[in-house]
Amino acid sequence: MxxxxxxxxxxxxxxxxxxxxxxxxxxxxxxxxxxxxxxxxxxxxxxxxxxxxxxxxxxxxxxxxxxxxxxxxxxxxxxxxxxxxxxxxxxxxxxxxxxxxxxxxxxxxxxxxxxxxNSADFEIDAARNWSGPAGLVAKGRSIRIQATGTYDLITDIKTGVEGLPEKNPMKELAPGVPVGALMGVVLSQEKGKPKMGKPFKIGEKVEFTPKDDGVLMIGLNLPPGHQSKGKVKVRISGYFRRSSN
Structure with a gap:
């Protein structure tokens, strides 16, 4: 093409x-x-x-x-x-x-x-060491404990070089708490068995948050066999339910 x-x-x-x-x-x-x-x-x-x-x-x-x-x-x-x-x-x-x-x-x-x-007042007799159950407390719920007063700490105890025992705070001295100081401990249960919490110092005032539900006990850190006299006044307030002594 x-x-x-x-x-x-x-x-x-x-x-x-x-x-x-x-x-x-x-x-x-x-x-x-x-x-x-x-x-x-x-x-x-x-x-x-x-x-x-x-x-x-x-x-x-x-x-x-x-x-x-x-x-x-x-x-x-x-x-x-x-x-x-x-x-x-x-x-x-x-x-x-x-x-x-x-x-x-x-x-x-x-x-x-x-x-x-929510508060309650009671006394602790130094001769008895511990009060009755101070109240029922709940895990994670804060309480405040205040105390006033003095008492006579009287003791005539012989001891060895190992000192006084600190195994059972309810019957002996509590470790980590000054002798004679007001202290508290929570009694609870774990898998159906009694469990004792770590003792804590109260002194004149403390705000405490329990790690378990249980019964709060308040007492004086005194050795067995003492003959102390006097009473201290205690007020507990916060998240708790008062139990009968």
Missing amino acids: RVSDKTSYEQGIEIVLKSKNFRKVLFLIGFMGIAFPAQDVLAQGSSKKGNVKQLNIQADKLRDSFIRQSADIARKYSDAGDYEKSKEMLESILSIKKDVPGVKAMIDQLDEKMISS
């Missing part, structure tokens, strides 16, 4: 194929073919980010609403005298946002109210 016999369309195709810019044309076509889907992906990503932003706004509103309602319920529990429930509501606020202004201070105030709203 002669050139003159070609149609104008065929002549145009031939010119393009022979053109030095043909490779550039192919490159642009290929690039545009890839670029268009990429633009779609970017558009979809932007849309998803917009959705996440809206969800974050909704989540913040829900959290703020929960905080306001929980604080209101906590106040109503406190007004009704149920300080423990009030504290639980405030702690639920801190579980989702730790820096809410005033919440920690309110919890401290509730702790003080719980301790001061």
